[in-house]
């Protein structure tokens with residue numbers, strides 16, 4: 001029980017990586033709040049987790065929504081110890097075809113969303129609390145047709161450095177997890193590929209990844225438990241790659 005007594009907020013916690021972190025955080029003793037735009041996904045997630053879980057329908061790119069989330073947590077728990085800016089979107093679109101709407105969608109969700117999440121929570125984060133950003137291995141790679149998403153994740157990655165410095169006097173740690181290839185909903189339709197095409201891609205990618213397999217949401221949850229717990233109290237200002245060694249060998253054809 002490495003998170004007993006901790007209160008956590010996980011944006012995008014109704015599905016995929018965020019849901020797995022939420023589930024394992026509760027198992028480790030935390031009280032967890034999850035957010036997202038689809039109420040049915042949040043409700044389903046909360047029912048599966050069963051206890052010590054709250055949820056709010058909230059768009060991370062809307063500051064009012066995030067202020068309401070923070071106000072609810074303050075009223076119910078008085079504080080939040082672990083803020084995980086996990087909500088994110090991205091799609092393979094070539095440089096020539098990125099529209100203004102797509103640019104705004106990706107930047108607003110990933111970059112502005114992480115900003116608003118943290119801004120809203122800061123007033124209720126006590127000394128010793130921690131921020132975890134969900135970046136991506138892709139910020140270390142030059143994948144074609146992914147420049148917008150990679151730019152957004154690179155901006156998030158920059159927050160590790162600036163916020164670590166800015167929040168040092170409040171003793172708030174700032175770290176990130178950069179997942180590798182993790183099959184979730186986002187790794188299928190959301191990316192703009194069919195499920196079949198994505199499965200074929202994943203088989204091919206497994207041959208490139210030094211670990212010999214794609215990742216699992218559980219791999220990311222374990223890293224999130226470490227970064228959220230006091231076991232990592234001297235780990236500050238870093239991005240932990242949870243990618244099976246992918247970035248280390250820098251494959252050119254992912």
Ligand SMILES: NC(=O)c1ccc[n+]([C@@H]2O[C@H](COP(=O)([O-])OP(=O)(O)OC[C@H]3O[C@@H](n4cnc5c(N)ncnc54)[C@H](OP(=O)(O)O)[C@@H]3O)[C@@H](O)[C@H]2O)c1
Pocket residue numbers: 011012013014015016017018035036037038039041058059060061086087088089090109113134135136137178179180181182183184185186187190
């Ligand atoms: N899967 C991978 O291979 C991989 C690799 C590297 C990084 N990541 C990152 O991991 C994070 C989670 O992704 P995932 O793979 O678990 O995919 P996912 O299941 O699609 O999760 C994304 C979550 O974000 C929420 N979300 C999206 N836009 C939002 C908004 N404007 N406001 C609030 N919530 C929003 C979604 O819920 P609603 O749609 O209901 O709002 C959803 O629950 C993302 O930041 C992604 O970039 C994933």
